Amino acid sequence: MQAEAPGAMHVAFADLIDLAAAKVGGKALLANDEFFAPKEAMLEPGRGVFIADKYTERGKWMDGWETRRKRVPGYDWCIVKLGLPGAIHGIDVDTNHFIGNFPEYASLEACEVDGDPSAESLAQDVSRWTELVPRSRLRGGSRNLFAVANERRFTHVRLNIFPDGGVARLRVHGMVLPDWHALKTAGLVDLAAAANGGSVVTCNDQFFGTKDNLIFPGRAANMGEGWETRRKRVPGFDWIVVKLATAGTLRRAEVDTHFFKGNFPDRCSLEGIHLEEPLLDFANATHLKWKELLPQSKLQADHCHVFDKELKDVGPITHVRLNIFPDGGVSRLRLFGEPA
Template structure:
């Protein structure tokens, strides 16, 4: 795939598991004299303000170390360790040097580890990306072939310099140890391993906003389609974290006051991602059409028609169009129903 195709694949089909929004955190770095390491995981690509300076030099929207190359400071490269907000299988990286034109690294390498406690000198790191050249002021995209679940990343930059943003794209994995046997779980939550696979339209905002943590902060923090000129519906398919039942559903139209859907319905199916995406599965009604209202949390339990069945995917249908801030699909894992 070329860079444009790779970027589309990363952003439309995978999750940035290091995102600050999902709980990703920069833990430590060798040096961040000019710009803090925490900027790496912020949203967007970073900005440049021409005349903004700090008492340490030019303000930069990213992580930037002081100059070390050719100096006797004992460092051959700089590094930053990151705890993923969601553990999972890593499919690719975006090392974005946006606005770092004369101060970008020459090359990078990336390592990963599995750690349930604190990183220390005994942590075993595995190289996922060997030392590879990067371009200044560019999105440097790298595809990774690894099927292991990872929890932490170490970004190494050679010999020094600045990176605006760092994305770790992959497939989140549910951690069964985080739940009690028989616990009611939000199976759609991105934090638990859910993922929005496909939608009819996301003109105004991304489909994965629908399953993000917390309530939406504004109208842009939801899933919103363009205006239809037919009865609809628009729809979004969510892969559940694991196969399970649907016992309680919450549909939140927070901040959608003049553009909320008139009605919604929810369907479920069992199948692989490829079958679902190819349209080779049968959809079954979970909740028939129900009225929605502006800027409100809507809770549905009695309306659920198939609480005794299990599903791998659900499809939210909105009539005729509009915006939904969040959807929660609470149920029990299939193995807990035995």
């Protein structure tokens, strides 16, 4: 799929988690050139900013990865370790603000390796790499979206740009594929965690904080790293649906309102369901028979609430719905259980 244009159709893979994002542990390990702008910026949130009068001793400051002008044959490359190993379904090579200095072409390769090999060894071993996106033309100042048809598990990617230039952000969208053998021997598993393969399917509102934040690793660094809805001016409540990494029986839940002090929900509840087939439209699926896991319970500001004895045993479930009353923000949701 070629670069996104104004009014273009929405690309489904872009809703999948970014396996390479810095906030889930992604790291830019090595680049052959980062003369004008560092490789690490490619994995940061947002699409980058442009500051007209900002310069460094090497030239114009740019929010992204930018190499020098190439005067010899060849191309530039950067190796990224995925924060969450998994199957890659699409990438976004975003050249936002790079107009006269974007690469003409790009390609992407990936590999799966055990342990923590050096980036130098990965760069030298060309036999490890599998091409996922062939050399493809880019547009400047645009999100360049490319679908990937491959179900293999990968741990690293290499972005190649031809011949040189700048990339604001690299997004590697896909499905997390954890090591379930190791997880099942570790006792209770956080079945909601993105790192274990959990995913946020949908929510009714994510005005201030995006839905995927709810299941990211670690505690949030600030309020902006949680899920937050707008102020509700009509009767009702807000909700979010999490697809568990695998079917399981819930034993403990943690609802963390870290950093939410004047905007935390007054109460929350949890419901679960076991679905045999995938479902896309939860908002209009009135036929679903959700089972109560946790009745409405009071919440506090900036606090990690732990519920265990309060949880009802409804057997194995595949999805959990967190309801918040009437609105507000939740930093993290942890759902510990026994895989079925």
